[in-house]
Amino acid sequence: MLDFRIDTFLAVCKFMNFTKASQYLNITQPAVSNHIHYLESYYQIKLFYFLGKKMQLTDEGKILLEYARTLKHDDIFLKRKFNDMKMKQELIFGATLTVGEYMMPKVIDNFLSNQDNMVLKMEVANTKELLNYINEGKIDFALVEGYFNKLEYDYLYYCKEQYVCVAANDLEIDAVKNISELFSYNLIIRETGSGSREILERYLGECNLSINDFINLIEISNINTIKQLVKNNRGITFMYRIAVEKEIELGLLKEIKIADLSMEHDINFVWRKNSVFVDYYQQLFKLFSK
Numbered sequence: 270m271l272d273f274r275i276d277t278f279l280a281v282c283k284f285m286n287f288t289k290a291s292q293y294l295n296i297t298q299p300a301v302s303n304h305i306h307y308l309e310s311y312y313q314i315k316l317f318y319f320l321g322k323k324m325q326l327t328d329e330g331k332i333l334l335e336y337a338r339t340l341k342h343d344d345i346f347l348k349r350k351f352n353d354m355k356m357k358q359e360l361i362f363g364a365t366l367t368v369g370e371y372m373m374p375k376v377i378d379n380f381l382s383n384q385d386n387m388v389l390k391m392e393v394a395n396t397k398e399l400l401n402y403i404n405e406g407k408i409d410f411a412l413v414e415g416y417f418n419k420l421e422y423d424y425l426y427y428c429k430e431q432y433v434c435v436a437a438n439d440l441e442i443d444a445v446k447n448i449s450e451l452f453s454y455n456l457i458i459r460e461t462g463s464g465s466r467e468i469l470e471r472y473l474g475e476c477n478l479s480i481n482d483f484i485n486l487i488e489i490s491n492i493n494t495i496k497q498l499v500k501n502n503r504g505i506t507f508m509y510r511i512a513v514e515k516e517i518e519l520g521l522l523k524e525i526k527i528a529d530l531s532m533e534h535d536i537n538f539v540w541r542k543n544s545v546f547v548d549y550y551q552q553l554f555k556l557f558s559k
Contacts, residue, residue: 271344275337277304278316282334285324308333335421338404339541345406346546359388360553363402363411365464366492367430368536369393371511373412380556395490397462403541410540410550412557414509415464416471417539423547424537425554431510432468432532434525435517437502444526449478451525455504456483460490468534469507476529496522509534 280290281301291298309316314329326334349359364373369391381387392399392408396415402408403422412427434451436442445451458480459466466480473479480486487504489495492512499506500521516522538557540550 271340274304274307275340277301278308278333279337279341281305281317282326282330282337335542338421339543342403342406342541343545346409346544358384358386359390361390361392361408363392363394363399363408363413365396365399365412365414366393366459367414367465367509367512368412370492371509372428372536376557383556395460395462396464396467400539403539410538410553412536413464413539414534414536415467417537421542422539423542423544423550424539425551427536427538427554427558429533429535432465432507432534433510433513434505434507434527434530435496435499435513435522436505436525437500438520438523440502440505440523440525442525443523444528446528448473448476448527448530449482451505451527452482453484455485455487456480457487457489457495457498457504457506459492459495459508460488463490464534465508468532472530472532 277290277294277296277300280293281287284290284293287298287301287305291301294301305316312329312333314333315327316330316333317324318327319325370393373391377389377391381389392402394402396413396417399408399411399413400417400422403411414430417424434448436454458469470480473482485504487498489498492508495506495508496513496516498504500516505525510517510524513522513524517524538550538554540547544550
């Protein structure tokens with residue numbers, strides 16, 4: 270059973286403010302202070318300090334936060350597992366947009382064909398949001414295409430997908446030597462927090478370039494809308510080939526070859542670090558494998 274003072278600590282970390290934490294938990298501010306002081310006394314550490322007027326976590330506080338997040342996630346998971354024993358089993362997981370729309374339909378179909386007593390829920394969001402959902406215990410695990418802190422999460426390599434530049438089929442250019450030759454086009458790109466956007470940003474950063482070097486940025490959170498705009502020659506985009514292979518085959522879109530861009534990226538199966546349910550996640554990974 271999760272100690273209620275750990276819940277208080279997590280609330281304070283969420284808001285970095287004792288007053289907001291007390292309102293969120295519906296307890297008094299002195300109670301919040303007492304809970305934090307108890308944890309500091311129990312572990313013989315200092316959890317917070319102030320830099321000016323801004324509350325900060327100490328190094329010890331950061332360690333406890335990672336432990337508490339895993340503990341909270343496992344506590345939520347365990348309560349649901351006990352509930353599943355009384356009724357149908359429930360599996361809640363997350364997937365990034367590309368993975369959820371273009372990989373999961375077949376995988377889920379195969380999974381359900383072997384699991385006839387399962388309530389399955391899939392949350393589709395960007396990598397940043399899914400990692401937060403894991404931390405908060407809203408999902409059990411996630412399949413993500415973006416970067417994540419490997420010190421905070423355990424993971425298994427799921428698959429590798431090719432990352433490409435895509436344009437309208439009637440665009441006169443087919444290949445370039447350097448990505449900078451494309452800066453005269455609008456860049457249609459996913460929102461901040463998206464794994465596919467972060468891949469491009471990191472690649473450009475390594476070349477001392479930026480997405481802001483493109484003549485104009487158009488941010489769209491929906492993959493199909495991005496593809497439609499690119500078809501209409503409103504700009505170019507970068508995404509996983511699996512998301513556009515059908516349109517490329519039909520001649521609606523085309524890949525622009527970039528001599529200095531040959532990129533594949535890992536899709537990973539991710540859950541909280543040091544979870545006591547690691548064996549269960551490894552079993553699920555095998556069931557979810559393509």
